[in-house]
Amino acid sequence: MSEQPVSVAIVGMGTVGTGAARVLVEQPERIARRAGRPVRLKHAVVRDVKKSRGIELPAGVLTTDFARVVRDPEVQIALLLVGGLHPGREMTLELLESGKDIVTANKALLCEFGGELFARARELGRTIAFEAAVAGGIPIINTVSQCLAANQITSIAAILNGTSNYILTQMIGENWPYRQALAQAQSLGYAEEDPTLDIDGTDAAQKLVILTQLAFGVKAQLTEFPRKGIDTLELSDLKYAGELGYTVKLLAVARLIAGQLEMHVQPTLVRHHTPLAEIRGPFNAIALVGDVVGETWYSGPGAGQMPTASSVVADLIDTIAGRTRLTFPRLEVWRDPPPYAVQPREKTSSRFYLRFNVLDQPHVLADIADILGRNHISIASVIQHEAAGSDNADRRTVPLVIMTHRTTVGNLESAERELSRLQSITPPHVRMPVAD
Amino acid sequence: MSEQPVSVAIVGMGTVGTGAARVLVEQPERIARRAGRPVRLKHAVVRDVKKSRGIELPAGVLTTDFARVVRDPEVQIALLLVGGLHPGREMTLELLESGKDIVTANKALLCEFGGELFARARELGRTIAFEAAVAGGIPIINTVSQCLAANQITSIAAILNGTSNYILTQMIGENWPYRQALAQAQSLGYAEEDPTLDIDGTDAAQKLVILTQLAFGVKAQLTEFPRKGIDTLELSDLKYAGELGYTVKLLAVARLIAGQLEMHVQPTLVRHHTPLAEIRGPFNAIALVGDVVGETWYSGPGAGQMPTASSVVADLIDTIAGRTRLTFPRLEVWRDPPPYAVQPREKTSSRFYLRFNVLDQPHVLADIADILGRNHISIASVIQHEAAGSDNADRRTVPLVIMTHRTTVGNLESAERELSRLQSITPPHVRMPVAD
Structure with missing residues (x-):
């Protein structure tokens, strides 16, 4: 092992930055052994040096001055752990241009x-590692x-937002409406x-965009594919789905269908006892299908201080050991021309869960x-239970749940336009796809 | 991309060798793009060149002469895909000594x-990659x-033998005795x-030894830890376990307990609805606990031609791209002195499932x-059902199932010595641990 230490800076000491600092400070021998060189945390850039972080750093490490990192030629690697787009983008460019390799968890x-950032890094012969940007501790x-x-x-189907999955689990398990499950998630720090x-599905969609780049060489825009969150879900739909043998998950999907890339993030029915449903x-959790290996599954903590720090520090070790320098230039983050077009929304095909409120x-x-x-x-199956109560029998509505055979979103949208003219149906309509 | 091709040899064209050859022959552009150089399959060493393999190789590639590979200075990497210990060991040494890097799937x-092989490779500045040796297509x-x-x-708990898992699944799902499930597995090619x-647990134990080396830096011998297969399991025990809320899995476990390494491979009760049970x-499937990340899970096809070939070819790409050269010398396959001792069998502690045949x-x-x-x-719980039938009522035996609270194997063995002297108990006794 070379005894020459590598100097590292952390930019942003929020939850993840503090976790990464903790691993570096508490496990110097382990990190040195695996990276091949000791690691010295030289700067940690914060907004407020006085804030308590529950971690003891050597004197002089904490600073509010980002420029100190940029100007310090000893710092070879920066862990960029600030959130948001700005000044994250500008900081990344400055760090790259001053000769630093980057490790980041910033998916947005x-x-x-x-x-832009990957291209600039490649021009400059630098690297960006980002294991922590998608699915936290899962590699x-x-x-x-x-x-x-x-x-x-050929296919990615994934639960990429732990907050949503927690809320859905509580709704089903505890028979709670959405608002109550959200409040519980907030009180426990999961939301x-x-x-x-x-x-609203944005976080999962951002992660899907990154996975799609790597897996398919396609840079999809967030606006190019349907995105729907769990915030409008009703408990009754989770229950009807359960009756039909399915669990509802916020699923992020990207897969090759007839040479096009189907992409969407939305509440989706997943059959009970399948790995994603559990x-x-x-x-x-991520289910990946490869054309050689078949289907493989990966799951674990998708967020949180130490799981995310685990990925950040693994990237740091890879960068120091020289592996990132070999891997990053060859990541297929885009290919020109893109090998696949994103499939138009209306062509997406699956079975669907529909719920209407109909006059009885x-x-x-x-x-x-x-x-x-x-x-x-x-129509594959129908659930219509007898209406409860008898008040105002003329105008009372009952839920009508229909599971369709395979069809396209285009067909459904066309049918929904006609259905919306029926006097006997009142909003809302609910539509969720069924995972294959 | 360098246009200089890398010459590669496959030694052993059985199931996995043929699968790896298929990927190289059918996806040359993909492999070249990801490895950074074109890959040329120059030799494929077989026992019988006339045997049909369902794959078209260029003329002159098939050979029965292993020495051709050793003598060919153009061959930089050998995929050693023969099974068994000999001449696998001798071939590996010869290949390393003639300057070739190795990719292998041979867990035994x-x-x-x-x-010995890793040490020799390191002395010679060569590498051995072995992703395919454990859990097939799962990385x-x-x-x-x-x-x-x-x-x-800190903990590995894994289903590492797909054949056993298939048989257990069929026994429970179809209500079949062991022999019938085994016959089915054989007719489908899973056994x-x-x-x-x-x-008998040997295959899973070999894989556990390899994982334990990497994860704990400890080279355990197969004889150092308890190993038991599914071949003596009775359907009735799977059913009683089910009644208690558990599924029986052939579980390979290695974990740190109070500074020692607990290791065993044996049928184990796993609570329903946990990832391994499903x-x-x-x-x-492998459940890994790390002291930073917490628990993560990995699952997929653990054997089979193309899943295993997926891992072999990934190793080949890593070796060509130069990543293996960085990773292999630093693998913690052993540390001297070993950081942890293997825990003596009798100290192993868990809850236990016990079944006795007792006189009614x-x-x-x-x-x-x-x-x-x-x-x-x-005792945590007991199952004793009323005896069926009434023939020979004096000497009829009934099963008595006991779930214990946490105790040690040592305590159990001591109790079992006393119990074996009771006239009212007849063999066999069944004892299985319960996973935490």
Whole structure:
């Protein structure tokens, strides 16, 4: 082992930055053995040096001055662990241009500016490692870009947002409405005070964009594919899905279908007792299909201080050991021209779960079945329970749940336009795809 | 990309060798792009060049002459895909000494001679890659030795033999006795004609030895830890376990307990709805706990032609790209002195499932409970169903199932010595641990 230490800076001492610092400070011997050289944490850039972080750093490490890192020629690697797009993008460019390799956990940054940042790093002969940006402690970036290198990945189906998965698990397990499960997630720290990006599907979609780049060489925009969160889900739909033998998961999907790339993030019915259905609580899971290996599954903590730090420090070790220098230039983060186009939304095909609120009167099911049939949608099963109560019997509505055979979103949208003109149906309509 | 091709030889064109050849022949562009150089399959060493393999190789590639590979200075990497210990060991040494890097799937070889072969490779500045030796298509070697480098692994609990898992799944699912499930596995090709090494736990134990080396730096011998297969399991025990809320799996376990390494391979009760319990059919799964990341899970096809070839070709790409040269010298396959001793068998502690055949007469349960109690074993639950039939009522035996609280193997063995003297108990006794 070379005794010459590598100097490292952490930019951003939030949850993940503090976790990474903790591993470096508490396990110097382990890290040195595996990296081949001792690691010296030289700077940790924070907004407020006085804030308590529950970790003891050597004097002079904490600083509010980002420029100190940029100017310090001894610092070879920067762990960029700030969130958000700005100044994350500008910091990354400055660090690259001053000759530093980057390790980051910032998925939003890579989703939005990955193309620019990766290109700039390559021009400068520098590297960006980002295992921690997707699925926290699960080594999925390494798996896709290195371990499965014999394969063309053909399908990714993944639970990439632990907050949403926790909320769904609680709704089903505890019979709680969405609001109550969200409040519980917030009180336990599984959901942020402003949980928008987690529960509206944005966080999962950003991670899917990164995985899709690596697996398919396609840089999809967030706006190019359907994205729906769990924030509008009703408990009753989870229960009907359960009756039909399915669990509802916020599923991120990217797969090759007839030479095009089907992509979406949305609540999806997953058959009971399949690996993805069994993931309960604040965890992530990824099912990958490769054309050589077949299907493999990966799961674990998708967020949290130490799981994410585990991936950050693994990237740091890879960067010091020289592996990232070999891997990064060959990541297939985009190919020109892109090998696959994103499939138009309306072409997406699957079975679907539909719920209508219908007036409890004759001929409603026949009208709906007729409209579906004329739009090439055939019905696989129906749930309609007897209406409870008897008040206002004329106008009372009952839920009608229909599971379709395989059809396209285009057919469904066409049918839904006709259905919306029926007096006997009142909003909302619910539509969720069924995972194959 | 350098246009200079890398010449490669395959030694052993059995199932896996043929699969690896297929990927190289059918996906030359993909492999070249990811390895950074074109790959030329120059020799494929077989016993019989005339045997049909369902794959078209260029003229002159097939040969029965292993020495051709050794003598050919153009060949930089050999895929050693023969089974068994000899001449696998001698071939590996010859290949290393003639300057070739090795990729292998031979777990028995690495379990037995890994220490010698790895040391020789390091002396010669060569590398040995062996992702395919454990868990087929699941990238567990890379995960343990690279992706989780920030961690000290503290626990491995794994289903490492797909044949056994298939048989157990069929016994429970179809209500079949062991013999019938084995016959089915053989007819489907999931079990070999001579299935001994799969079903007696040897195959899983060999893989556990390799994982234990990487994760704990300890070279355990096969004889140092308890090993038991599924070949003596009775369907009734799977059913009683089910009644208690557990599935029986052939579990390979290595974990740190109070500074010692607990290791065993044996049928083990795993609680329903946990990730390992849900692995059905001929698959493998590994639950890893790291001291930074927490618990992560990996699963997929643990054997088979193309899944295993996926790992072989990934290793080949890593070796060509130069990553193996960085990783291999630093694998912690042993540390001197070994950082942990293997825990003596009798110290192993868990809850246990016990089944006795007892005479259906008064005071038997009291006698057993008394002996267990005097040996510091307390009873958590009991199943004793009413005896069926009434023939020969004096001497009829009934099964008595006892779930204990946590105790040690030493306490149990001491109790079992006393119990074996009771006239009211007849063999066999069944004892299985319960996974935490």
